Amino acid sequence: MCHKFIFSILVILNTTLALGQAENKATVSLQDCIEIALNNNLDLKSSTLRTESADINFRQSKNALLPSLNGNYNIGKSTGRSIDPFTNSYINEELTFSNAGLSLDAVVFNGFRLINSWKQQKFNLLASEMEQEEARQNLILNVTLTYLQVMNTRDLLNLAENRIESTEKQLERLKTLYDAEMGNPAEYRDFQGQMANDKANLMAAKNNYQDAKLNLKQLLNTKIDLEIATLDMPLEFNVYSESFEQVYDLAVKNLARVKADEYRLNAAHKGVAVARSQYVPQVSFFANLGTNYSSAAKVFNQGGTIIEDTGDFVTVNGQDYSVFTEKNLFTPEDISYRDQFDNNLNTVVGLAVSIPVFNGFRAKNNVALEKIKEDQASVELDRTKLELHTIIEQTYNDMITAYERFKVLEEQVVAYQESLRINEIRFNNGANTSVDYIISKNNHENAQISLNNVKYEYILRVKLLEYYKGNI
Known part of the structure; x- marks a missing residue:
């Protein structure tokens, strides 16, 4: 009934403004x-907004009891001298890299x-x-x-x-x-x-x-x-x-x-x-899961053998003979993005204690x-x-x-x-x-x-x- 009444009041107001006639009165x-x-009333609306803010603060403080779980992911390209995230060695070439991780932090006490x-x-x-x-x-x-x-x-x-x-x-x-x-x-x-x-x-x-x-x-x-x-x-x-x-x-x-x-x-x-x-003191539990990718990572597959002169020789009965060796041939192959993420997985689990001293x-x-x-x-x-x-x-x-x-x-x-x-x-x-x-x-x-x-x-x-x- 209240909404109907307010609607009728607004209709009266709109009619008055539209027609420009004498002022109507609502009993x-x-x-x-x-x-x-x-x-x-504006004061009541302000009070309602303050209550809504207090409700959000309450829910936020309640949610703070839950563990925090955060994920991260990045991908980029590097040129010049840099560290290969796959081998941790210095390289001087264009490199595409990527990292991903997941971290958990929970307050125990x-x-x-x-x-x-x-x-x-x-x-x-x-x-x-x-x-x-x-x-x-x-x-x-x-x-x-x-x-x-x-x-x-x-x-x-x-x-x-x-x-x-x-x-x-x-x-x-x-x-x-x-x-x-x-x-x-x-x-x-x-x-x-x-x-x-x-x-x-x-x-x-x-x-x-x-x-x-x-x-x-x-x-x-x-x-x-x-x-x-x-x-x-x-x-x-x-x-x-x-x-x-x-x-x-x-x-x-x-x-x-x-x-x-x-x-x-x-x-x-x-x-x-x-x-x-x-x-x-504060005691908290933490855990991390991480992995990475590097475009410099390769896998070498055997593709046959060759006989090579080692440059060495042996002397038999005063006669010198060259030393030959059989060498395997390897063909480099890129490691896929997915395989690297699967192979490079690493985990960390621990307990942290923070003691207030001064x-x-x-x-x-x-x-x-x-x-x-x-x-x-x-x-x-x-x-x-x-x-x-x-x-x-x-x-x-x-x-x-x-x-x-x-x-x-x-x-x-x-x-x-x-x-x-x-x-x-x-x-x-x-x-x-x-x-x-x-x-x-x-x-x-x-x-x-x-x-x-x-x-x-x-x-x-x-x-x-x-x-x-x-x-x-």
């Missing part, structure tokens, strides 16, 4: 606004550095997820509070419009008397001044309403002019059922902000363990730095709890005060409403002056504004307390 509920904000690093990144990921959830909860809360603020300013705008209507009725009646030169002309002028005052208040109310809607549109990251639907508001408010201590305990238990700081503290604990592993106190300083980060994370957690305690206590006290003011202002509105009714009758019958009526009218209308403001103030404080309880 949205509070839930609609929350869904749009969750899809569009390093003081649990890789395991603790993996756990540290896991806690960082959980913290980032909680920070994303906190951003989501804050966005929902801000949209809700801003939505209520729009409703409040709209109610005040309606009150300002009603104020003008009641003033206009009296002004029309007094204008008739003024034109007929009857009654007190000062009363007509008093109401002209009152009308100007009411119009000024109406302009201020319109501006406040537009500002509130602009703040809502900014949270939703939209340029469409939205018209909000009216929420069902309770006619009677009851005393808040839970105490401040109960709200605070639930906040410490449920709020994503507190959980994020707790995960950061756990990650700092693991950071200290990672740093301490630098004191421990590293300029780097390990010691790293441990000290990680301990400081651990203390900082602990301080941040304590600060968060302290700030929550202060904010929740203040919000709770403001809620109680708003509730008590609401009850008092309800009585005030009833009293001023009856006073206005009486003064209006007396003024219409000439028993009261316009000043008395205007004072009574302003008292009643100002009391309505105060009651409307404190009503929303109470609702806002209740919404905040519900947020701190983890109910958003």
